[in-house]
Amino acid sequence: LALGLQGDPRSLPLLLAAAGEATDGDEARDALRGLGRLGWRGGADAVGALRDRFREEPVQIEAAWALGEIGGGDAVRVLMDDLRKRPDRADPTEDEARWIATSLRRCGVLGREAIRGARAIAISSGERRRVDQIAELAGLP
Numbered sequence: 001l002a003l004g005l006q007g008d009p010r011s012l013p014l015l016l017a018a019a020g021e022a023t024d025g026d027e028a029r030d031a032l033r034g035l036g037r038l039g040w041r042g043g044a045d046a047v048g049a050l051r052d053r054f055r056e057e058p059v060q061i062e063a064a065w066a067l068g069e070i071g072g073g074d075a076v077r078v079l080m081d082d083l084r085k086r087p088d089r090a091d092p093t094e095d096e097a098r099w100i101a102t103s104l105r106r107c108g109v110l111g112r113e114a115i116r117g118a119r120a121i122a123i124s125s126g127e128r129r130r131v132d133q134i135a136e137l138a139g140l141p
Helices: 002-006 009-021 025-038 041-053 057-070 072-081 094-106 109-121 125-138
Strands: none
Touching: 002 009, 002 025, 009 025, 009 041, 025 041, 025 057, 041 057, 041 072, 057 072, 057 094, 072 094, 072 109, 094 109, 094 125, 109 125
16 A cells, blocks of 8 residues: 555556455455555556455445546456456445446546447447446436
């Protein structure tokens, strides 16, 4: 967390290494907090990979928060990944969905347009339901 609070992009390799070496949910959340606080765009894929390694809800929520802090197109892509049905992952919980919506909203125009686009091209009823839930939580009509 201290590395992220410095705001020094030279911390990114250390935080990425911590994310890659996390062995439990607590270590994963610490790495995610540091990456989020740093807010450096190069961390979005590492956040997504770490999120996918740990299925615990607190890790999922921390990852959504970190992506909202990082922002940009890569963060939006990783956040939207949560809304597509994947055989290796259950639907986001209510709390996860709230954080995904909040983080997408914090990504500005890119996040809002991603939600609108996903609504337009949702393939299945399950995906449409997930996207509609996020849109409602994000305050989009």
